[in-house]
Amino acid sequence: MSKVAIIGTGTWGIALANMLSENHQVKAWSAIPEEIEYIQKYHKHPKLKDVHIFESIELSLDLSQTLDDVEVIVMAVPSVFVRQTTQKIVPYLKKEHIIVDVAKGMEAKTLMTMSEIIYSEISSQMEFEYGHIVALSGPTHAEEVSIGLPSTIVSASTNENIAKRVQDIFTTPYMRVYTNQDIKGVEVCGSMKNIIALAAGISHGLGYGDNAIAALVTRGIHEISRLGIAMGCSIHTFYGLAGLGDLVVTCTSKNSRNNQCGTFIGQGYEVSEAIQKVGMVVEGINALDAAELLSVRYHVELPIIRAVYDVVKFGLNPKVSVQRLFQRRSKSEIPFSILELVHENMEMKNKRGVKMKRVITYGTFDLLHYGHINLLRRAKALGDYLIVALSTDEFVKLQKYKDCYFSYAERKSLLEAMRYVDLVIPEENWDQKKKIVNNIILMFL
Secondary structure (H helix, E strand, O other), X not given: OOEEEEEOOOHHHHHHHHHXXXXXXXXXXXXXXXXXXHHHXXXXXXOEOOOOOOOOOEEEOOHHHHXXXXXXXXXXXXXXXXXXXHHHHHHHOOOOOEEEEOOOOEOOOOOOEHXXXXXXXXXXXXXXXXXXXXXXEOOOOHHHHOOOOOEEEEEEOOOHXXXXXXXXXXXXXXXXXXXXOOHHHHHHHHHHHHHHHHHHHHHHHOOOOHHHHHHHHHHHHHHHHHHHHHOOOOHHHHOOHHHHHHHHHHHHOOOOHHHHHHXXXXXXXXXXXXXXXXXXXXXXXXXXXXXXXXXXXXXXXXXXXXXHHHHHHXXXXXXXXXXXXXXXXXXXXXXXXXXHHHHHHHHHHXXXXXXXXXXXXXXXXXXXXXXXXXXXXXHHHOOOEEEEEEEOHHHHHHOOOOOOOOOHHHHHHHHHOOOOOOEEEEEOOOOHHHHHHHHHHHHOO
C-alpha cells in the first residue's frame, strides 16, 4: 500500500483518487473551497454526479497537510495552472518524492511540456531528478475510470524503475498500465491530440460523417508523429496508447470536452460561447499557440492543426477551412513510389528460398563523391541486395544540424542511378535503424 496525494479535484483527479483509494491511502487537495465542501457533503463530484466518492479519501484545503507523509504526488490540475501549482508544492517536497503529471498540454511561452515545467520549477529550488517525474497518459476518460470500466494508460519516465513503480501503484483489475521511457513523445501526443479532437468536433458540428472522422484520426496521428519525430521522439510512441489510442477516444467519445467544444464551434457558436457551454477546461484551445510555434521552430507542416488555429484564433469559417484542406497539393500517402515497391517485391520473389542476404547502409550522400561510391561498392559486395536509408532534408536540418546542397529528391535520384544500389528509402529519425532492421529480419522468419 502506498500513500498518494492528488493535487486537484477536477473530474480526472477525483476519478484517480477513487480508483487508487481501493488499494492505497489517498489524500486530495483543491484550491477551490466550494469544490471540497461539495464533495465532503455529498460524496459526489459536481461533474460526476452518478459516482460515489469513497469516504476513505482525505480531502483538504491545506496543502502541507495533504503532502505530509506521502510517497507519490499526482498533479491533476489544468495545464495552465501546472507551473504555479508546482511553485506551491516545492516547499513540501523531498528528493525521493515521485511526481505523476496527468495534465495534457504545452506552455506556449516556453514550449515546455508539463514534466519540463515541473522540473524547471523544482530544480531551481532544490536537488531533484527529472527521472522522478512521470507523465501518465492514454485513452482514459474520467467518466469511465470513475465507475470501473476497463481502461489502459501509459506511465512514462526517463527512469524505467520509476515508471514501473507508478505502473504497479496505478494497476487495478480494470486499469492496465504500460511503461514508456519516451516521456516527451507521450506528452506531445497528449497535447496535440486535443487539437485534432477539436477538428473532429467541428466536423461533427458541420454535419459531416464517419468518413471525415476516420480521415482526421488517420491524418491527425501522421501529423502529430511528424512533429514528434522532428522533436526527437520515438515513432513507436505515436502509434501506441498515448498516441493513436488517446486520439481515437478523444475524437469519437461524447465524454471528450475537446470534441464537445469543437461541435459547438462547428454549429456556429463563438469560441468563447463554446467553451462556456462545455463548462470545463478545453485543453485543445490552450495548446494551439504552442502547436503553431512548434510548427515554425521545427519546420513541420501541420495542416489540420493550422486549420483549427485559423478557426479559433482568426474566426475563419469552418467550412472554408475544410475547403482549404481539400485544395492542398495532391501527394502520396507512402514514401515509396509504386515502381520501388514493384522492384522490391520482384527482387524478393526472385530470391525467395535462396537465402538472399540484404545489406543496409545509412547516410546523407550529399555532393556524391568517389568515397561514397567505394562505400556502396563494398556494401553491395557483402550481400545480394543493397538498401540505402537516405537522410531526409528535415532529418538533416533538425537532428543532424546541417544543410544539404542537394535536396532529398536529387540525392535519391543520384543513388538510384548507381548499379550498386537496389533500393533507396527515407531515413527520418535516429530511432528508425532498429525498426528497419527488425522489419528486415521478420521478412525472413
